């Protein structure tokens with residue numbers, strides 16, 4: 506994808522904030538625990554390699570990604586720390602993962618028998634983390650019996666597999682109601698009971714578990730959203746850290762005009778001016794990840810909230826301005842502008858989603874600038 510470097514729209518990433526957020530979380534770890542930075546999805550839209558560098562400088566001991574390709578990108582950039590692929594992996598990719606020292610999450614016993622011949626032929630051993638589905642319903646072994654079968658399969662193939670880790674993922678660690686979390690931990694205990702020899706890594710915690718459930722963490726914190734400076738629960742639970750949001754999304758006015766009462770703006774004629782109004786055009790649209798659902802939300806221009814009017818287009822959207830502004834005037838979509846602020850959380854609330862989606866949806870068309 507081509508990055509737009511000549512239109513004055515950019516995501517400004519504060520790597521100092523990433524560093525701070527990782528450092529601060531690290532101070533809450535026990536001596537047995539390590540922080541793995543979750544940098545999947547282009548580091549939640551912040552940029553894989555720069556974020557990995559900042560996290561690593563702040564003491565992250567390893568990385569979690571969703572895709573093999575994300576792990577390969579880290580290796581190609583020279584990172585030598587442990588990397589865990591959290592997503593499901595095809596046995597056909599076992600050799601590639603082993604060659605690049607990428608640890609595979611495995612939640613299906615067939616993986617071992619299917620991947621083993623390839624690894625044997627290549628003379629390689631693959632690090633694996635057994636995934637336990639204790640209630641997320643996504644990937645992993647669901648019962649002690651299934652896990653027992655998986656352990657037997659791994660133990661039978663010690664030349665092909667290095668049983669490095671076991672993990673689960675909580676579905677509700679970010680909510681006040683802990684009843685489902687409790688159920689998951691009961692299921693987890695039942696499954697862990699059949700693991701006679703614990704592997705090096707036993708891990709359960711995302712950011713929310715790291716913040717609010719110290720008793721259910723294990724020895725790796727898979728630190729994602731907190732590293733980007735956002736509260737995993739949105740607004741439900743108060744964040745226990747001094748998080749610094751790392752991303753600002755800014756643009757500029759590229760067209761400013763006065764329209765008359767009765768004039769319409771945008772596709773589908775969904776907005777018609779009540780009065781003579783000043784309208785500005787901002788060069789960012791849904792192909793950049795700024796969804797059509799943002800219609801009716803506001804951006805900041807000179808410290809003033811200006812409503813997004815008409816439908817968001819593929820590459821541009823329009824805002825109602827309180828007055829005429831010069832072309833090139835800064836527009837803030839997420840971040841601070843003249844004493845006012847728009848958070849990713851507010852944008853998410855407007856769009857009926859979570860801030861994770863707002864940030865990770867920003868496409869490569871949006872230039873990233875690192876400060």
Ligand code: PLP
Pocket residue numbers: 543591674710711712713727728729730731737
């Ligand atoms: N662990 C797993 C398995 C995940 O899928 C994710 C992200 O979705 C994380 C950890 C990180 O979660 P968070 O960003 O809430 O810290």
